[in-house]
Amino acid sequence: MIRQILRFIRKYAFNTYVAFLKKGGSYGKLPVRLLNYEKLYDKRTGGWYEINVKGITYGSVELEVGRFYYAFIQMTQPKLVLETGVFNGYSTSCVAAALKDLNNGGHIFGIDPSHMPHIWKNTDLKSFITWIPTLSQDAIPFIEGKKFDLLILDSDHSYKTVMWELINFEKYLEVGGHILMHDSLYFDGVGAAVKQIYKNPRFEVITLNSPRTHGNDKGRCPGVTVVRKIAEGFPALEFEQEFETWEVGDAESTPYLRDIQHATISTN
Numbered sequence: 001m002i003r004q005i006l007r008f009i010r011k012y013a014f015n016t017y018v019a020f021l022k023k024g025g026s027y028g029k030l031p032v033r034l035l036n037y038e039k040l041y042d043k044r045t046g047g048w049y050e051i052n053v054k055g056i057t058y059g060s061v062e063l064e065v066g067r068f069y070y071a072f073i074q075m076t077q078p079k080l081v082l083e084t085g086v087f088n089g090y091s092t093s094c095v096a097a098a099l100k101d102l103n104n105g106g107h108i109f110g111i112d113p114s115h116m117p118h119i120w121k122n123t124d125l126k127s128f129i130t131w132i133p134t135l136s137q138d139a140i141p142f143i144e145g146k147k148f149d150l151l152i153l154d155s156d157h158s159y160k161t162v163m164w165e166l167i168n169f170e171k172y173l174e175v176g177g178h179i180l181m182h183d184s185l186y187f188d189g190v191g192a193a194v195k196q197i198y199k200n201p202r203f204e205v206i207t208l209n210s211p212r213t214h215g216n217d218k219g220r221c222p223g224v225t226v227v228r229k230i231a232e233g234f235p236a237l238e239f240e241q242e243f244e245t246w247e248v249g250d251a252e253s254t255p256y257l258r259d260i261q262h263a264t265i266s267t268n
């Protein structure tokens with residue numbers, strides 16, 4: 001009798017779990033490989049103790065940013081995502097985990113010429129990711145004909161590259177789609193590009209602080225800019241020659257984006 005009851009409970013629990021998964025109830029369930037990588041995170045500095053690398057490194061976005069990307073995907077429910085700057089695949093894997101949980105046929109294309117072991121290797125995230133092993137500037141043939149719902153820009157942080165990516169990839173972004181840009185406060189090259197988006201009425205924009213301190217409490221944090229495209233066409237995004245050489249700024253000065261001198265003043 002007791003055995004029968006136990007069997008019934010086991011079967012009921014299993015069926016409930018399957019129904020839960022089918023409803024998309026696996027929210028937040030990350031692969032062990034990704035969770036193990038997150039154990040290397042140093043909350044104090046917002047950096048990572050990468051295996052076989054001495055000291056703290058800042059290649060991947062902060063863990064909190066990775067989790068923010070996960071939640072952002074759940075919230076905005078994109079189908080096609082394009083990311084520049086894959087590195088070891090931490091941010092890509094966070095996005096892929098969210099797409100997997102959404103179960104809406106979503107996929108992420110990640111551009112990066114750097115050949116390194118990716119966190120998604122040997123996980124069930126693999127089928128949600130296509131790695132494009134080139135520079136952004138050579139990647140157009142790989143994305144031709146596609147329309148993306150989300151762009152994540154995090155490659156090199158020079159104004160030149162960021163503007164190139166914005167001008168060329170924004171054409172492939174659906175109206176109503178979003179752009180996430182990491183490091184828009186720490187790198188003034190990114191900040192100057194973002195400044196132009198703030199001034200363009202085709203976009204809604206906000207820049208949030210992110211927790212990385214690099215071990216310097218007086219220093220800038222990387223920041224994350226969130227953009228929503230509200231219209232196609234004009235005004236077009238344009239390369240502004242005066243910022244051509246901009247990349248990293250002075251870590252202890254006010255970030256370009258937060259400097260009131262450069263604020264956009266509305267005359268309406």
Ligand SMILES: C[S@@+](CC[C@H](N)C(=O)[O-])C[C@H]1O[C@@H](n2cnc3c(N)ncnc32)[C@H](O)[C@@H]1O
Pocket residue numbers: 058059060061084085086087088089090091092111112113114134135136137154155156161
């Ligand atoms: C900051 S890391 C990206 C971190 C990654 N988003 C994460 O959080 O795990 C920057 C990466 O951009 C790549 N990169 C640099 N210049 C690039 C370019 N022009 N096009 C595409 N990727 C580029 C580098 O190889 C590097 O792996």
